[in-house]
Amino acid sequence: MAYANNFIALLFLLIFSHTFVQSDEEGHIKLEISNKGLDFLNNLLIKEAESSFVPLELPKIEKSVKIPIVGKVKMVLSNITIERIHVTNSTVKTGDTGIVIAVSGASANLTMKWKYSYSTWLLPISISDEGSATVEVEGMEIGLTLSMKTLQGSLKLSLLESGCYVKAISIDLYGGASWLYQGLVDAFKGKISSAVEDAMSKKIEDGIINLDSLLESLPKEVPINDIAALNVTFIDDPELTESSLDLEINGLFSAKNEVVVSNQYHRMLGASSSCKTANRMVRISLHEDVLKSASSVYFEAGKMHWIVDKVPDQSLLNTAEWRFIVPQLYKLYPNDNIILNISVSSPPIIKIGNQQIHSTIPLDMVLDVLDADKVIPVACISMSISASIYAEISQNGLTGIVKLNDFTVSLQWSKIGDLHMHLIKAVMSTTLKALIVPYVNLQLWKGFHLPSFHGYKLQNAQIFCTDSWIFICSDLVST
Numbered sequence: 001m002a003y004a005n006n007f008i009a010l011l012f013l014l015i016f017s018h019t020f021v022q023s024d025e026e027g028h029i030k031l032e033i034s035n036k037g038l039d040f041l042n043n044l045l046i047k048e049a050e051s052s053f054v055p056l057e058l059p060k061i062e063k064s065v066k067i068p069i070v071g072k073v074k075m076v077l078s079n080i081t082i083e084r085i086h087v088t089n090s091t092v093k094t095g096d097t098g099i100v101i102a103v104s105g106a107s108a109n110l111t112m113k114w115k116y117s118y119s120t121w122l123l124p125i126s127i128s129d130e131g132s133a134t135v136e137v138e139g140m141e142i143g144l145t146l147s148m149k150t151l152q153g154s155l156k157l158s159l160l161e162s163g164c165y166v167k168a169i170s171i172d173l174y175g176g177a178s179w180l181y182q183g184l185v186d187a188f189k190g191k192i193s194s195a196v197e198d199a200m201s202k203k204i205e206d207g208i209i210n211l212d213s214l215l216e217s218l219p220k221e222v223p224i225n226d227i228a229a230l231n232v233t234f235i236d237d238p239e240l241t242e243s244s245l246d247l248e249i250n251g252l253f254s255a256k257n258e259v260v261v262s263n264q265y266h267r268m269l270g271a272s273s274s275c276k277t278a279n280r281m282v283r284i285s286l287h288e289d290v291l292k293s294a295s296s297v298y299f300e301a302g303k304m305h306w307i308v309d310k311v312p313d314q315s316l317l318n319t320a321e322w323r324f325i326v327p328q329l330y331k332l333y334p335n336d337n338i339i340l341n342i343s344v345s346s347p348p349i350i351k352i353g354n355q356q357i358h359s360t361i362p363l364d365m366v367l368d369v370l371d372a373d374k375v376i377p378v379a380c381i382s383m384s385i386s387a388s389i390y391a392e393i394s395q396n397g398l399t400g401i402v403k404l405n406d407f408t409v410s411l412q413w414s415k416i417g418d419l420h421m422h423l424i425k426a427v428m429s430t431t432l433k434a435l436i437v438p439y440v441n442l443q444l445w446k447g448f449h450l451p452s453f454h455g456y457k458l459q460n461a462q463i464f465c466t467d468s469w470i471f472i473c474s475d476l477v478s479t
């Protein structure tokens, strides 16, 4: 009855929230956990329960039993302890009602102490004895239904229903006479069974409360390094379908410890994908806004500039090497060293297309001459580099290949008169193709190590890019 009332209240809440609270928040990272992934998580949960539930002490049981010939005997079972729980079969299903976990064929081993006393008119003293016993619980069945909601950006797990049923138990008594054995078994089987059922149900309730506070304690922001943090606030209630459990998180980068209200990102709804979860545990979908927000945070933090004062062929950074391209530079500053002050002039434009990530990077390159220890800026050339990145996941982690598509150069300002931009472009083209792109590809080939999460990492991962989304389908393994 209470359950029915709760259910109606919940239903009202759902209808209410959907009608009146029009949420305009969108998740930019989606996590879909397939049935295979849920099985994996369920097995972890069961293993954890098997080890953390025991030893589990049950309240002592007292009973007076009438035994033929002997008379009325007072029996006490104490120190009843579940020492071991073993689950052989469990299943998890998602559906309209919630997450349903069914355990069938679990067994448990118990130990206990027994004691009896009785007095009879035949003897002047009361008789008592004590010993120990082991109990084996067979065919225990456990079922629970969980609901998962999002509350203030955290996942909230609650137990809607649970039940535990003990099918059969057998008792082995050490010490005692056969009359005692029969009396004990007959009188206590039912009581021990229901004590086990009650204790297990209570333990499951506590276990879910613990799991819920663990979920609640998960941070809403994960620091990536000392500049950026990833917003992992959950958005909307998890969606339960027959084939998966779908979660959405905000997923945008922000400057660390700074509240950035980023309204400029609007993802398109209804991402479809070529990456199927059927044979993988999870699918992670990243919207291109995640990459945009990351690049914008790094840009704002002033992390996108480089001073180039060392190159493999150092003579390139001397005015002498440039005398045919920029003769006036050589004339003014003969044989002086040059440094290049390169900075990204506005956040790179990122678009995720079919199997590739397009990026346009606007750069300003200031040519500095080092003359008698003074740094003299002489000219600034603006460039716009358009490249495609082909991402892959290999044993090295996340890797990729960059292909240069196109680039433009223009003169921003100059203190040394006009420059021959077509010559400059030719030099830059050679430099990009022969030096920069191979260097970047070498770095990319080394790969970015994919972080492990609480001791689990991705395995057999595949990556796909389509219209505005990157999809990663993967299994999980413990590290």
Ligand SMILES: *[C@@H]1O[C@H](CO)[C@@H](O)[C@H](O)[C@H]1NC(C)=O
Pocket (backbone or CB within 6 Å): 078, 079
């Ligand atoms: C039995 O339980 C009592 C009370 O819980 C405890 O004091 C005692 O140490 C236990 N004995 C054994 C052998 O576990």
Ligand SMILES: *[C@@H]1O[C@H](CO)[C@@H](O)[C@H](O)[C@H]1NC(C)=O
Pocket (backbone or CB within 6 Å): 089, 090, 091, 102, 104
């Ligand atoms: C496990 O339990 C489910 C349902 O309770 C049942 O359909 C399945 O056959 C069982 N599997 C094994 C291996 O016993």
Ligand SMILES: *[C@@H]1O[C@H](CO)[C@@H](O)[C@H](O)[C@H]1NC(C)=O
Pocket (backbone or CB within 6 Å): 084, 108, 109, 136
């Ligand atoms: C549990 O009981 C069964 C049957 O008596 C026995 O085979 C098994 O070894 C016991 N397990 C433990 C951990 O005591």
Ligand SMILES: *[C@@H]1O[C@H](CO)[C@@H](O)[C@H](O)[C@H]1NC(C)=O
Pocket (backbone or CB within 6 Å): 025, 026, 231, 232, 233, 235, 250, 254, 258, 259, 260, 261, 262
């Ligand atoms: C993180 O995301 C949540 C939900 O979209 C939002 O309310 C919150 O302001 C975000 N936090 C930061 C620091 O951007």
Ligand SMILES: *[C@@H]1O[C@H](CO)[C@@H](O)[C@H](O)[C@H]1NC(C)=O
Pocket (backbone or CB within 6 Å): 307, 341, 343, 366, 368, 375
């Ligand atoms: C490089 O350029 C930035 C601004 O674009 C300037 O703040 C910085 O001082 C320059 N550094 C050198 C070594 O020229």
